[in-house]
Amino acid sequence: MTQAPADTTLGALRASGHVHRTLREEIRANLLATLTAGESPWPGLHGFDDTVIPQLERALIAGHDVVLLGERGQGKTRLLRALAGLLDEWTPVIAGSELAEHPCHPITPVSRRRAAELGDDLPVTWRHREERYAEKLATPDTSVADLIGDVDPMKVAEGRHLGDPETIHFGLIPRSHRGIVAINELPDLAERIQVAMLNVMEERDIQIRGYVLRLPLDVLVVASANPEDYTNRGRIITPLKDRFGAEIRTHYPAGLADEVAVIRQEAHLVADVPDHLVETLARFTRLLRESSAVDQRSGVSARFAIAGAETIAAAARHRATRQREEHAVARVVDLETAVDVLGGKVEFETGEEGREREILTHLLRTATAETVRAQLRGVDLALLVEALDDGRVVTTGAQVSARDFLAGLPVLGESELYDEICARLGATDDGARASAIELALEGLYLARKVGKDSDGTETVYG
Incomplete structure (x- = not known):
């Protein structure tokens, strides 16, 4: 691991020539650079070179969310975890930001207000690529609050009004802003929880107990699932499957x-x-x-x-x-x-x-x-x-x-x-x-x- 850059304010970041890129632009550029150098971005994966890997690489270049379908023990989770290697090693974030927002592109009301007040003095910290990959094993008891968010009673108790967006406690997906969130065994999520993901994946907004926050979330959602004819505990609902840009079937090693x-x-x-x-x-x-x-x-x-x-x-x-x-x-x-x-x-x-x-x-x-x-x-x-x-x-x-x-x-x-x-x-x-x-x-x-x-x-x- 290399040392994090020394820039600690937005002004210093701009002076260094840093250019903000969206998550998908970042992954696409790093993947293409790795392939151009003749290197493999998929260490430890065997038997996928001519089948799964090319499909996944095309999906990432296209900027698609991805779901991997395959039986147990086919390396789906290892493949998803390898995606973190395509992120920049260090990325700047607004210091203290709940959603790790980029200093040049704040999205929450709190961060926008701080950026307007502090200008070039907005404090900046650096986040390593390993912190930008989040993984969740889908279980039947997973709630909307876990993935999307809920009203935080402690913030309400502090004196904020219920209508104040700052009373919301964000779930895993919003907290993965500018990163990758992987959901293993997606069909095990209750269908009502899958419904809660629809707006996040398509419109990129969040709906929590009547709140509608137009937050331009920049997150790549990837998932794994066993084929539906085997996983009798649940299924991926059709609208959610439609929102994944790529559905890739994995397999056991052919050789x-x-x-x-x-x-x-x-x-x-x-x-x-x-x-x-x-x-x-x-x-x-x-x-x-x-x-x-x-x-x-x-x-x-x-x-x-x-x-x-x-x-x-x-x-x-x-x-x-x-x-x-x-x-x-x-x-x-x-x-x-x-x-x-x-x-x-x-x-x-x-x-x-x-x-x-x-x-x-x-x-x-x-x-x-x-x-x-x-x-x-x-x-x-x-x-x-x-x-x-x-x-x-x-x-x-x-x-x-x-x-x-x-x-x-x-x-x-x-x-x-x-x-x-x-x-x-x-x-x-x-x-x-x-x-x-x-x-x-x-x-x-x-x-x-x-x-x-x-x-x-x-x-x-x-």
């Missing part, structure tokens, strides 16, 4: 690489989770989104895979602590712990009651098999199959250390098969090697070339 990037970016991992396990979780999530057994209207959030990665990392750390391993690395056996805790994040179709774990386990095995084919294609595992056919077994489990797992592998003579597997997956230390070889064993089991027996604590391949 596997974007899915993996989201997991890596968002997950807070307490142990190493190798790439092949992250890929497995990404494939697992994508299979759930395609499954006819899952209610696709509710979607399968990106948080599902993120929580899965954090869970298997925690399982690895738990094992490393119990077995006194220096380096905690997740293995295939830890994927089962994700199934144990993530079922509640998925909504299944009616008629699938009682089969939830069976469906999750089946799709996880399918995802693991796809990862094995992608990562170990061309690796000949015949020697390992022969060793297990000869009666050797390999034991693993949630509490079997990497060292013990590696020590229990069958000797394959002078073959460098284990090294080839590890090299293919980039595994160097014991924990990573155990994870890589365990993936190969699971692949052989899923291909029905070896058997597997598990009692909940230990898993035996043979």
Whole structure:
């Protein structure tokens, strides 16, 4: 964060050459400048480059209010929060102004009076862009006073008349003047509250208990919503939808690489989770989104895979602590712990009651098999199959250390098969090697070339 400019009066501000711009002009100019410089104003967003982002950029250049429609976990809130980066880092405001008005453009009676009385001596302070973004989660108990405003009884008690506009306490939207206000889950607002937003968004005036204030509010209203066919708690009323200049549909990442990037970016991992396990979780999530057994209207959030990665990392750390391993690395056996805790994040179709774990386990095995084919294609595992056919077994489990797992592998003579597997997956230390070889064993089991027996604590391949 840079230092705020030093100008403290309107006169000094004018002398510095400052030019007042409306909010939409400011956002448009900053967006175009960023694009001209070849930079991305949307850090941390994956999979939207050719779809959502161009639509949003066109809407902002046009100066439109925006509503994002999409299922849960599609990055709508992150996208809305990124809008603050398109504001000027510092902007001047009238010191003490309730609505953070621009010194060159006061809009409330109080600020106009002060500007007329003080002239160039009108005091100025500076506001950072982070203070110009406000966010509200729409809930059924949200009131008109919260969003628009209400009569302030304390101001009336001070001796002002009820007809005096200075008795009004402004709500979130007026207080976001010269900034962005984001409303998450807009359909959850009661319809009468949505009606109260109509004048603010179109005529830019405020109506509070009989008051009509012609305040030229300069505010960008953005919102997020789940598609109406899923959100049964409410809907966006037609007149309000009409006032949003752009309605943009978001989506889950279209490519596997974007899915993996989201997991890596968002997950807070307490142990190493190798790439092949992250890929497995990404494939697992994508299979759930395609499954006819899952209610696709509710979607399968990106948080599902993120929580899965954090869970298997925690399982690895738990094992490393119990077995006194220096380096905690997740293995295939830890994927089962994700199934144990993530079922509640998925909504299944009616008629699938009682089969939830069976469906999750089946799709996880399918995802693991796809990862094995992608990562170990061309690796000949015949020697390992022969060793297990000869009666050797390999034991693993949630509490079997990497060292013990590696020590229990069958000797394959002078073959460098284990090294080839590890090299293919980039595994160097014991924990990573155990994870890589365990993936190969699971692949052989899923291909029905070896058997597997598990009692909940230990898993035996043979």
